[in-house]
Amino acid sequence: MPSNAAPPLNEDFRLVEGLRGQRPGAVGHVYNVYGPELVEYAEGLLGEHARAVEAVRSALLALRGKGVDVPDAGTFRDWLYELVRDECRVPVRGRRRVVVIGAAAAVVLVGGIFAVLESGGGGKPGTAPPVAVATPEPSLPSVTVSPAQKDEQKKRDEKKHDEPAAAKPKKHRPAGKAGPGRLAVGDGGCHGIGVAGLPRSCPVRLTAVGGTVHWAVTSVRSRGGRVSASGGGTLSAGRSTTVNVVVRPTVLCYVGGGGGGSVSFSPGGTATVSYTCWRR
Structure with missing residues (x-):
């Protein structure tokens, strides 16, 4: 407006x-x-x-x-x-x-x-209005290649073509990390064990299958008593090791008559523990 x-x-x-x-x-x-x-x-x-x-x-x-x-x-x-x-x-x-x-x-x-x-209206007679003129950009000078330079470049190209391609360095895996290994867990020795007053231990068998495995205990769970386990290491393919699981009875274990628990491992696998409690 x-x-x-x-x-x-x-x-x-x-x-x-x-x-x-x-x-x-x-x-x-x-x-x-x-x-x-x-x-x-x-x-x-x-x-x-x-x-x-x-x-x-x-x-x-x-x-x-x-x-x-x-x-x-x-x-x-x-x-x-x-x-x-x-x-x-x-x-x-x-x-x-x-x-x-x-x-x-x-x-x-x-x-x-x-x-x-207002050209021709308010200015001097015969005076043309100013016109903006574009100035062309200067062109780059042409590059002249001599015959000697051409021959030299040709030799370089032929030499580069004839040279065998450089072998790419192979990636070496650190020892103990090769292969898609997995962990097999044998927990039969920890099923239905009896606990009476003193702690009781049971074995869990770990075996590397299909390759080297870096294993470790990741978590422990208990019900009715106290279950504990720890450890870690490296197993080559086909090798085994034993992890001792310790069960300690508690009042709840005596009241309920038993309990259970589990031990989890990396890179995968879980051992199940079950036990009964009684007084001496």
Whole structure:
């Protein structure tokens, strides 16, 4: 919407008379008075300064036509805003653009835009409007390869082609970590053992199957008494070891008559423990 700071009505009257009479410099005079606020208004609609400048330029260019119906001074300012608003609604592909080159883009778009609009109208007769000229980028010098350099490169390529490919170093696995080994758990010796007052131990047999296994006791669970076990080590494929599981009776074990528990191992496997308790 138009801002509150508007030029005096007599200023709008002179602008209207200049446009109606197609006087030289009339469009440039309109831009000098209303250009900044029109660009700000268009930028608020488009969200981009360069497109806003182009929209205002295109809208004011249309004022140079002989058939333009310029309103009176009282509605002139609102009419300009409507022209810019309509121009902002035109698709980008259908709007003419000003081509600017290099770091002078902002100056050409804003400061010198109406040197093009009013060429031949307010400047010296016969003076052409300034045109931004693109300076071509300097091309890189061509590289000339001598016959001797070609022969040398050819020899290098042939030598590289004839050399056998370097053998990739083999990855050596650390000792004791080869093979997809797994752990077989034999817990038959810990089933139904009798506990009377003193701790009682039972064996759990661990065997490495299919490869080397790094084993360890990971957890122990008890019910009715206290079960304990610990240890760890390395077993080659087919080798075995024994883990001692200790069962200590408690009051609950005597009350219930027995209990149980389990011992878990890594990389996998669990031994089940069961026992009975009685008084001496």
